[in-house]
Amino acid sequence: MRILGIDPGLARVGWAIIDQKDKELTAIAFDCFETEKEVETSKRLEQIYNQIMMLIRVHKPDVLAIEQLFFAINAKTAFAVSQARGVILLAGAKKRIPNFVYTPLQVKLIITGYGRAEKDEVGKKIKRILKLRKAPKLDDTVDALAVAIAHTLSNGTHTNKPYQKPVKNVKHKGNGVLKKVLLKSVPLSL
Numbered sequence: 001m002r003i004l005g006i007d008p009g010l011a012r013v014g015w016a017i018i019d020q021k022d023k024e025l026t027a028i029a030f031d032c033f034e035t036e037k038e039v040e041t042s043k044r045l046e047q048i049y050n051q052i053m054m055l056i057r058v059h060k061p062d063v064l065a066i067e068q069l070f071f072a073i074n075a076k077t078a079f080a081v082s083q084a085r086g087v088i089l090l091a092g093a094k095k096r097i098p099n100f101v102y103t104p105l106q107v108k109l110i111i112t113g114y115g116r117a118e119k120d121e122v123g124k125k126i127k128r129i130l131k132l133r134k135a136p137k138l139d140d141t142v143d144a145l146a147v148a149i150a151h152t153l154s155n156g157t158h159t160n161k162p163y164q165k166p167v168k169n170v171k172h173k174g175n176g177v178l179k180k181v182l183l184k185s186v187p188l189s190l
Contacts, residue, residue, distance in 0.1 A: 002028070004061035004097070005148025006052075007140045008069070008085040011035060013048055014140030017059045018130075018148040025152055027130045028059065032140045041080070045087045052091040064092040064099040065151035067107065067143055102147050102154075110150040122146050 007014035016030035033051050035044035055061075066088060069081055092099050102110075109115040111125050123135035123142045129149055136142050 001063065001152070002059065002061045003148040003151050004055060004059065004064045004092075005144040005146070005151070006064065006066045006088055007143035007147065008066060008081055008088055009140060010041070010044055010048075010080040010084045011037060012138070012140045013051065013084065013088070014138065014142070014144035015052075015055060016141065016144040016148045017055070017061065018145070018152065020152045025130060025149060027132065027145065030136060030141050030145055032138045032144075041083070045083055048084050049087040049091055052088050053094075056091060056095050056097065061097060063151065064088075064097050065147045066099060066101055067147045068101050068103045100151055102150050104143075107143075107146050107150040110153050111146050 001020045003016075003018045003020065005014075005016040005018060012032050012034050014030075014032045017028040019026045019028055033048075035047050039047075066085065069078060069085065089099060105115040108117040108122060111117070111122055111129075114121075119139055119142065126132070126142060126145050126149060127135040130145070136145065
C-alpha cells in the first residue's frame with residue numbers, strides 16, 4: 001500500500017509518500033512546498049491543488065492520510081488552512097483516492113504511545129521507524145511523515161465513518177499503566 005501523508009497549510013504544505021509492504025515501511029519521498037503570501041489566496045490554493053495533483057500523478061498513492069486542523073486561538077489562520085485542506089481533499093477525490101483524517105493527538109498517540117508527545121520525540125520515532133539518517137528539518141514534513149505512518153500503524157481501526165469509536169490499547173506515558181483509549185473517528189466534512 002502506498003500512502004500520501006499531508007500536513008495541510010496555506011503557506012506551507014508538508015507531504016510524504018510511504019510504502020507499506022507487510023510490516024515494512026519505506027519512505028519513498030517527502031518534502032514541503034510553499035506558497036508566497038504576496039500572491040492572491042485563490043492563486044495559492046490553485047498552486048496547492050496543482051502540486052497535490054502532480055504528487056498523485058507521479059507517485060500513485062492508494063490512500064491519502066491528512067492531519068485534522070487544530071487551532072485554539074487564531075480563527076483567521078484556521079480558515080486559511082481549512083481552504084487549503086479543502087483543495088487537497090478535492091484533489092484526492094478527483095482521483096478517487098480514499099482519505100483518512102487524523103488529529104494531531106491521534107498521530108502522536110499512534111507514533112509515540114503518548115498523545116502529548118513533543119515534536120522532537122515524534123521526529124526521533126519517525127527517523128527510527130523509517131531508518132532515516134536524520135529527521136527532516138521542517139515540522140511540516142515531519143507531520144506529513146507522521147500522519148502517513150500513523151495510518152499504516154492504525155491497523156485498520158481508523159475510519160471516517162461517523163459514530164464508530166474503535167478502542168485501542170496503548171501504553172500511557174507516565175505511570176506505565178495500560179489504558180484503553182478511544183480513537184474517535186472524524187467524519188469527513190469540509
